[in-house]
Amino acid sequence: MTPTIGCYVHIPFCVRKCAYCDFNSYSGYTDGTIRRYVDALTQEIERAPVQPQSVDTIFFGGGTPTAIPATDEAALLRAVRERLPVTPNAEITTEANPGTMDVQHLEVLREAGFNRISFGVQSFDSGLLKTLDRIHSADEAKNAVKAARAAGFDNVSIDLMFGLPRQTKAQWRDTLEQAMALETEHISLYSLIVEEGTGFYTLRQKGRLPLPDEDTAAEMFQMAIDAAHAGGYEQYEISNFAKSGRACGHNVHYWRNDPYYGFGCGAVGYLDGKRIMNVKSPAKYCETIEDHGDLTYTCEALTTEETMAETMMLGLRLTGEGVDCRRYAERFGVDPRAKFPDDIAKFTKDGLLETDGDFLRLTPRGVFLANEVMMAFV
Ligand code: SF4
Missing domain, CATH: 1.10.10.10 (Winged helix-like DNA-binding domain superfamily/Winged helix DNA-binding domain)
Incomplete structure (x- = not known):
C-alpha cells in the first residue's frame, strides 16, 4: 500500500477566462456564488470517506484559488486537516494568479499553513500576456513573487508557456532570463496546446492563430532545458524543473500513480482503484451537495492491466527518478x-x-x- 497520498481541492473561479484555457474555470461569478461554493466544498470535505493512508500533499488548484478570499482558502484548508490524517510536514500548495495578489492576502495564506505557492506567470512579455488574455503584467508577476517571499513563502513555483502565437525565440530567451533572475524553487513549463472550445481554437479555425512550427517549439523547449540547467534546476519531470529537494510532491504522487482525494466541481479523485470525476458545473455541484446527492460525473474502475500501463506511462514522465x-x-x-x-x-x-x-x-x-x-x- 502506498504509504502517503495527496489531496486536491478545486476552486473554479477566475477573474477572466484566458483565450487558451479549457480548464474547469468560470468568470462572471458573484460573492454569493463564492459563498455558496465554499460552503458546499466544506461539506464535501466533511463527508469524505477517510482512507487509511496519511495525506502528505494538499494542492489547491483551479481556476484561481486566490480569486476567493484568503480567509475562505484558510477555512477550507482547516476543514481538510480536521477531516483527513494530514502529516505535520505536509506540502501545502495554492495556485495563484499574479494579478490577484497582495502581501496581506499572502500573509493570511502563509499563516493558515500554505507553504508552497505556484504562480501562473506564463510569460514576461507584455504583448504575449495580452494575447493570452492574462490579467497581470510582467511587473505584477515579479512583484507577486517578491510579495510571496515577503509573506514568508520559501517554496515558490512559476508556470511558463512557449509555442505561443507569434512568439519568437528572442522573446522566449528574454522570458527565460527573467524567470531565472527570480530564482524561484520550481518552474513548470507548458507548450501551448490549442484545445477545442477555447478562444484560440476559434482563431485557429479562422486561420488567425500564427503559431511557431514544430521545430521552433522543440528548439524553445531545448532552450528552456538549457537555461534551467544553467540556473541550477533539475529536470525531474518532462515539463518540470526544481532546485534540489523542491520537486512538487503533490504532482510526484500523480506521476507515481498514487491515490489521491479530489474535492470540488470537476475535481478528480483516485481512490480504491477508481478514478472519479465530480460534476463540473459549480451550480450543479452546489445543488447536489445541498440535496445530499451523488456528485459523480464519471467513474472509471481501472483493471490491474490498465493500472500497470498507466504506472509505466506516468512514471516515465519522471525524467529524474523514472x-x-x-x-x-x-x-x-x-x-x-x-x-x-x-x-x-x-x-x-x-x-x-x-x-x-x-x-x-x-x-x-x-x-x-x-x-x-x-x-x-x-
Ligand atoms: S487563470 Fe488559469 S484557470 Fe483561469 S482562465 Fe486563465 S488559464 Fe484558465
Whole structure:
C-alpha cells in the first residue's frame, strides 16, 4: 500500500477566462456564488470517506484559488486537516494568479499553513500576456513573487508557456532570463496546446492563430532545458524543473500513480482503484451537495492491466527518478523489465530509455520522443 497520498481541492473561479484555457474555470461569478461554493466544498470535505493512508500533499488548484478570499482558502484548508490524517510536514500548495495578489492576502495564506505557492506567470512579455488574455503584467508577476517571499513563502513555483502565437525565440530567451533572475524553487513549463472550445481554437479555425512550427517549439523547449540547467534546476519531470529537494510532491504522487482525494466541481479523485470525476458545473455541484446527492460525473474502475500501463506511462514522465521497478514489482507482482522486455530492449538500443539500478527512465533524447515511448507500454 502506498504509504502517503495527496489531496486536491478545486476552486473554479477566475477573474477572466484566458483565450487558451479549457480548464474547469468560470468568470462572471458573484460573492454569493463564492459563498455558496465554499460552503458546499466544506461539506464535501466533511463527508469524505477517510482512507487509511496519511495525506502528505494538499494542492489547491483551479481556476484561481486566490480569486476567493484568503480567509475562505484558510477555512477550507482547516476543514481538510480536521477531516483527513494530514502529516505535520505536509506540502501545502495554492495556485495563484499574479494579478490577484497582495502581501496581506499572502500573509493570511502563509499563516493558515500554505507553504508552497505556484504562480501562473506564463510569460514576461507584455504583448504575449495580452494575447493570452492574462490579467497581470510582467511587473505584477515579479512583484507577486517578491510579495510571496515577503509573506514568508520559501517554496515558490512559476508556470511558463512557449509555442505561443507569434512568439519568437528572442522573446522566449528574454522570458527565460527573467524567470531565472527570480530564482524561484520550481518552474513548470507548458507548450501551448490549442484545445477545442477555447478562444484560440476559434482563431485557429479562422486561420488567425500564427503559431511557431514544430521545430521552433522543440528548439524553445531545448532552450528552456538549457537555461534551467544553467540556473541550477533539475529536470525531474518532462515539463518540470526544481532546485534540489523542491520537486512538487503533490504532482510526484500523480506521476507515481498514487491515490489521491479530489474535492470540488470537476475535481478528480483516485481512490480504491477508481478514478472519479465530480460534476463540473459549480451550480450543479452546489445543488447536489445541498440535496445530499451523488456528485459523480464519471467513474472509471481501472483493471490491474490498465493500472500497470498507466504506472509505466506516468512514471516515465519522471525524467529524474523514472519508473521505480522494485516499487512496481511490489505493487503488481511483476517487474516491468520482465513484463515489457522487448519494448525496453528496443528503446534502450535506440537510445531513448536507460536503466539505472532499479530505475528505468527516458534519456535526454527520449524526452523529446516521450509520447512514442510511453504509448508502447499502453
Ligand atoms: S487563470 Fe488559469 S484557470 Fe483561469 S482562465 Fe486563465 S488559464 Fe484558465
